[in-house]
Amino acid sequence: MPSRETLVTEFTARAEEVSAVVSTVASIDAALDHVVDLCAGKEACQWLLAGCEAPLSAPAENLCATAAAAKVLAAPGLAEDLRDRLAQRCRANGIHLVEGSLRQRLGGIDIGLTFADAGIAETGTLVIDSSDEETRLATMISEVHVAILPAGKIVATADDLAVPLGQALARPGNFTAFITGASRTADIERVLAIGVHGPLALHILILED
Amino acid sequence: MQTARDLKGYKKEIQGALENDFLRSAMDKFAVAYPASRARAFAGIDVPSLVAEIAAIKDANLARLDELLAEFTRHAEACGVKVHLAEDAEAANRIIAEIAHAGGAHRIVKSKSMTAEETLLNHHLEAEGLEVVETDLGEWIIQLRHEGPSHMVMPAIHLSRHQVADLFSEVTRTRQDAEIERLVKVSRRELRARYVEADMGITGANFAIADTGAIGITTNEGNARLVATLPRIHVALMGIDKLVSTLTDALRINRALPRNATGQKITSYVTWITGPVACAAGPEGRKEMHIVFLDNGRRALARDPIFAQVLRCVRCGACANVCPVYRMVGGHQYGHIYIGAIGLILTYFFHGRDKARNLVQNCINCGACKAVCAAGIDLPHLIKEIHTRIQDETGHPLQSSMLAKVLANRGLFHRLLRAARVAQKPITGGTPYLRHLPMIFSKEQNFRVLPAIAEVPFRDRWPVLRPRVERPRWRVALFSGCVQDFVHPEQLEAGLKSMEGLGVRVEFPMGQSCCGLPAQMMGEKEAARRVAIQNMAAMATERCDYIVTLCASCASHLTHGYPKLFTEGTEEKRLAQAFSAKVISFSRFLSEVVKIGPEHFGPAVGVKTTYHAPCHLCRGLEEHEAPKALIKAAGMDFAPAAEEETCCGFGGTYSSKFPTISAQILELKLADIERTGAAVLVTECPGCVMQLRGGAKRAGMPLKVLHLAEALAEARAPADK
Structure with missing residues (x-):
């Protein structure tokens, strides 16, 4: 069994290889600070690299118009105390915090914050139980997906998760996601482009202790 | 999608694809980039074991x-x-x-x-x-x-x-x-x-x-x-x-x-x-x-004893990624809906014979797909099986059944080759090349000059050449294959020369004929079977330690093709397995059995030499190193070429059936060779020699193309030259 340090190092290297931005945070409060800073420093809703002024067909333009004027941080399913701490920080930074009804926000969410249930070092993969629809959408429709991964939950390979995953798959209504890097395509001339239908970027905060 | 009514129509569509410059350059870039990124992704993983494991998982699941x-x-x-x-x-x-x-x-x-x-x-x-x-x-x-x-x-x-x-x-x-x-x-x-x-x-x-x-x-x-x-x-x-x-x-x-x-x-x-x-x-x-x-x-497919393995496919598409023909023509001409080697096969099962009949003929049999398959599917073999099946269902074309008849009758085949030597005289002008192509070939064949049939075939030279070895360390039966026997006997002579004084007793059984691969490639499985039975009897397996062949295609067909021709449990199957166990390539025999080294050669000449790996050697026999080790041992200055193991475009009867594709594959190959700056190109298959020598000559390249045996013979006795 490789040491935690080896696993964290390997996980970080593999995740960075596929464009994930990996940081280590010492505490959950540090993680929340990090997310809020990231959101505050981000341009609001940047659908296109060139910005929202780029011409599109009418339905696409209309959808874009539904995006909120303020920056939006979606953090569904947080424990009450954690949510309060995040809400306080959001208020202080003029960020709109949402926890549900993400379906109404397909026009754009700036940051989606979720916890990861496990990490796979060999491939830099996050494992996230996304059976809850709001969690699922937060990882799908946000421009930046930020995942907090407790360091102790990193395993060497997917095989090491066979038992808990097997149990998850046996539960009706289960939706378990392996997420590795941001969404990507090489469908045009095999040129790699990051950010297609899913997040444009993936940030992973490895939580110590 | 396949809309062509016949082979002629299909070839016309292929021509369109070959002339599509964007497609060609996109495919080339991809073909070069893919192997490297695949290798990086698999780093640290035992790929053959993983493939075997996946094959076993899929087989077990398909059975239930x-x-x-x-x-x-x-x-x-x-x-x-x-x-x-x-x-x-x-x-x-x-x-x-x-x-x-x-x-x-x-x-x-x-x-x-x-x-x-x-x-x-x-x-x-x-x-x-x-x-x-x-x-x-x-x-x-x-x-x-x-x-x-x-x-x-x-x-x-x-x-x-x-x-x-x-x-x-x-x-x-x-x-x-x-x-x-x-x-x-x-x-x-x-x-x-x-x-x-x-x-x-x-x-x-x-x-x-x-x-x-x-x-x-x-x-x-x-x-x-x-x-x-x-x-x-x-x-x-x-x-x-x-x-x-x-x-x-x-x-x-x-x-x-x-x-x-x-x-x-x-x-x-x-x-x-x-x-x-x-x-x-x-x-x-x-x-x-x-x-x-x-x-x-x-x-139904899952219950088919031959084709069930098709369903192991995990749809990764890698068989297309490495296919030299796909690289030339792109997916729309290399499949109906499913693309690549697996696509040729699936088309037959899912979309019918009519969509598959032209496609299955467009396999050059280089084995690159089989070597890369994530589930270990024997793709080239199955493509040939479908070709055979379609011909059995719809009738064999005249050309194909005539070839089958001729190949199955050694006496007739050899008489025809001898007659062809006389008939070719007006078009060789006394040179070893066919100066002008005879009428049966079209202008499309003109991308490389073709060698003429030799004045005296190897079998007629044998009584004089036969080496006398008093106390042999190894008893070897030489299998020549028809190309070396009748077109390039000098390669076999060089082979004998390079083994001189090493304690190898060589026999050349006269009853041997073509190995049968051309018949197999044309979908003439019955003829391939008959030829195999004749050769197995002729080679008198029990009297030799090894059956050595200087033709990689023959070697691969004798080793893997023969046992597959016969049904499990039959006497022929047993014979074929015993026979194939003794077959060895020339380079592996010299390198691993005789263990020839620098001490057996004259002083190093240091000529810059590159190597082309014949498909049927590197993938067919999994021999990647022996020829290069011998080139180095013989004192040549070895310069590796890019895409060393990519097909040269010959593919036996393939190059005459799809000459325009063959020509394009050859062009890329020669460009890779040229970039090495080598003066000599060595390979180990008479078919590759034919294609590469003819192509270099047609392109006016100052390149000497040699069979490995020729290069070694020269290096062993430099004084003779």
């Missing part, structure tokens, strides 16, 4: 498909999924249309599914008045262009950014620049609106896990997750061959799938779904979920 289907259905239905089994493509399409109608769905978003391509699902749904939008970028592009995919994983690989920009300009009614990053974002925004409106989402699946009723989907763009999440109805369509027993099986397969497909260690997303998930738009906050399994001949 019905059982797995019942188990899956029980679990999935317990979760509230409706499981459907569609007998054929039409049934699958009908079932899915009915689901849409019953659920009041009009707008459908879809993520990538080769199975849906197989059934032409979109056409059917559109004809039923439903709106279907593909959301995978490549699939959306080809849907907008009303085309089929040209690669299983990269469906729009045949298109340039400019073509995509023009297309997207039409869709958005605004001019879009040909900038890839931007075009990708256009699809992001345009398609996001479609998920919002859709009532139903259709996905494929890579795995259906029997013991839980869960499905697994691997994707990169994130569209399948949205398709499976936003609309209130989710339909997953997959072939029943996607059934596996457990999650562990799926995880094993997924170790190889992305690595082999795109050189990724894992795709961005792997999604595991068990039954209807929470969905705010669904009735009672849950999805309506349907899983449609497509049979379409798969259950």
Whole structure:
């Protein structure tokens, strides 16, 4: 069994290889600070690299118009105390915090914050139980997906998760996601482009202790 | 898609593809980049073991498909999924249309599914008045262009950014620049609106896990997750061959799938779904979920003793990635809907003989697909089997059955070759080349000069050449193959010379004939079988330690082809196995048995020499090093060429059947050789020598092309030269 340090190092290297931005945070409060800073420093809703002024067909333009004027941080399913701490920080930074009804926000969410249930070092993969629809959408429709991964939950390979995953798959209504890097395509001339239908970027905060 | 009525029509379409400059350069770039990224992705993994494991997993699951289907259905239905089994493509399409109608769905978003391509699902749904939008970028592009995919994983690989920009300009009614990053974002925004409106989402699946009723989907763009999440109805369509027993099986397969497909260690997303998930738009906050399994001949195929392994395919598309013919002609000419080597085979089973009959002839038999297959499918062999089957069903073409008759009769074959030597005189002008091509060949054959039939075949020279070895350390029977016997006897003579004084007693059994590979390649399996029986009797296996051959194609066919020609449990099968166990290539014999080293050669001459690995040596016999070790031992200055193990385009009868493709493959090969700056090119197959020497000569390259035996003979006795 490789040491935690080896696993964290390997996980970080593999995740960075596929464009994930990996940081280590010492505490959950540090993680929340990090997310809020990231959101505050981000341009609001940047659908296109060139910005929202780029011409599109009418339905696409209309959808874009539904995006909120303020920056939006979606953090569904947080424990009450954690949510309060995040809400306080959001208020202080003029960020709109949402926890549900993400379906109404397909026009754009700036940051989606979720916890990861496990990490796979060999491939830099996050494992996230996304059976809850709001969690699922937060990882799908946000421009930046930020995942907090407790360091102790990193395993060497997917095989090491066979038992808990097997149990998850046996539960009706289960939706378990392996997420590795941001969404990507090489469908045009095999040129790699990051950010297609899913997040444009993936940030992973490895939580110590 | 295949629309050509006959081989002539098919060749015309191929010509169009060969003249498509963008396609050619895109394919070349990909062919060069792919092996390196694949190797990086597999670093640290024992690939042959993994492939063997996947083959075993798939075989075990295929043997109990019905059982797995019942188990899956029980679990999935317990979760509230409706499981459907569609007998054929039409049934699958009908079932899915009915689901849409019953659920009041009009707008459908879809993520990538080769199975849906197989059934032409979109056409059917559109004809039923439903709106279907593909959301995978490549699939959306080809849907907008009303085309089929040209690669299983990269469906729009045949298109340039400019073509995509023009297309997207039409869709958005605004001019879009040909900038890839931007075009990708256009699809992001345009398609996001479609998920919002859709009532139903259709996905494929890579795995259906029997013991839980869960499905697994691997994707990169994130569209399948949205398709499976936003609309209130989710339909997953997959072939029943996607059934596996457990999650562990799926995880094993997924170790190889992305690595082999795109050189990724894992795709961005792997999604595991068990039954209807929470969905705010669904009735009672849950999805309506349907899983449609497509049979379409798969259950019968799973019971076929020869072809069942076809269903091991995990749809990674790697067989296309490494195919030299695919590289030249692209996917639209190398498959009907399924593309690449596996596509040639699947076309026959899923889309019928008429779509497959031209395609299966366009395999050069280089074995690159087999070597890369994630599930260890013997693709080239199965392609030939289908070729044979189609000819058995529809009648053998005259040319093919005549060749079969001639090859099966050694006396007649050799008399014809001797007669041809006399007949060729007016066109050789006394040189060893055919100066002008005879009428039976078309102008298309002119891309390389062809050698003339030798004045005196090796078999007639043998009584004089036969070496006397008093106390032999090894007793060897030499198998010449027809090309070296009648066209290049000097290569065999050089072979004898390079073994002089090393204690090798050589016999040349006169009853031997062509190895039979050309008959096999033409789909004449019965003739191939008869020739094999003659050769096995002629070579008197019991009297030698080794059967040495200087022709890689013969060696590979004698080793792997012969045992496959006969049924399990027969005397012929036993004979063929004993025979093939003694077959060894010239280079491996000298390198590993005789252990020839620098001490056996004269002083190093240091001529810059490069090497072309014959397909049937490097992949057919898995011999990658011996020829190069010998080149170095003989004192030549070895300079490796790029794509050393890529086919030269010869492929025996292939080069005369598809000369324009053969010529293009040769051109790339010669360019790689030229870049080494070598004065000498060494290879170990008379067919490759013929192609490369003829091509270099036609191109006016100052390159000396030698069979390994010739290079070694020169180095052993430099004083003679």
